[in-house]
Amino acid sequence: MKKDEIPQDPGALAKLTKEVCYAVDKDGNYVTELSSGWDVKATALGVAWKDIEARVEGARQKVLSKESSPLLFFMELRLMDMNILAAYTGFWKWQIKRHMRPSVFEKLSESKLQKYASTFEVTLDELKTMKVNEG
């Protein structure tokens, strides 16, 4: 990449910082230069987030149709998977799978629910109703 070809497109990272790129100057020597972003990768990140939004929405529908408990919704909303959720809550994966059944979820003790609520950073009420600020 040539120094004057380093893209300076807007990107999400630009809110925080410009990033260092390596490129060659007109004499062929490597130099570093700051870049605000590149459209090609900004779109790639956008694709990842669109995928996440679809998964969250899919989970929400599953909860509404009683196929799953709200845990599935919050797991997707917080970009987690079974392994990560198990690590943060201290439950086993098979327990979490059980807790994702609406009938089991409804009978969970307050203390178990609180573990999930703390992990997802929501209140018990929000955990049960899925009414939460998703921003």
Add this chain to the structure above:
Amino acid sequence: MKVNFEHLQAAHCENGVTTNLLRTIGIDKMTEPLAFGIGSGLFFIYIPFLKINNGPAIAFRTRPGLIFKRTCESLNIPVIRKKFSSREAANNFLEQCLRNGQPVGCQVGVYYLTYFPKEYRFHFNAHNLIVYGKEDDNFLISDPVMETVTTLSSYELERVRFAKGALAPRGQLYYPKEHRPVTDEQVRHAIRTGIKRNVRDMLRIPGNIAGVKGIKYTAGKIRKWRDKLGLPKAGAYLAQLVRMQEEIGTGGGGFRFIYGAFLQQAHGYIPDDRLLDISKQFTASGDLWRTAAVQASGIYKGRLSSQQDFNTMSDYLIEISELEKNAFTELSKLKLTT
């Protein structure tokens, strides 16, 4: 308390932490490309059956932690590295280091890293930063990918040091144990070791999923993605490839440009002009990776959709594989004894 420390921005977090920690013990000649090359950072691997964020597991650099370890080892600098089971012990140890005037490298998770933009906060646990002081309840943080220094409250820092999931940091911290002078001869030796090890990793690693063979393997996979996964998912997979290749930390072109810069700087220590020529080959490879990224973006933006477009993408990777095979073969033939 605040220790003597100079923040220098880097492309990649581990390169930056390594460079900045070594500079604080007086090794002013350390640069990001040198740390990356001496640590044999350039790599490629596609791990089938493993999914990361529901996409393919692809890496353009070596395993986290290795660059710091190898660079210090090659320069004969002893290293302290500690993990903790207790959060309190982890914090006490860190504060003790700071009281002793020692800036400390920490492995952290990104998801709860409050100063990162939301779009970048995934459950990725192999980010690195330096803690160089504490004022009231705030730790002073040098995150090498950022232009300026920042702070984290003690709660925020503890949280990212004890992030959970794959590669959980478990409070891990590290720093060079003692101040030792490093001669140019030692740097020359370290450069040779770094290059040899990188040649081994890219050309001679067993199996077909890693090194230059791994790039070819990925080319074969991409050719089949359209039929096997359907267009939307194939596009998402390509987007993930591009993110691994270009997102914060690679310096562009999947670290190939940093490696090109390393070979140029190596020439300053070992004046063999073939290094400059091979550096150009890595520049060409990085450029081709970026050309491939543009092709991939045509697909995930929905502008390109035919099998021919996937074939073109695949052909780029085959060409890159050949290019890097030649470059590393030439590197392996250098008798870097001067």
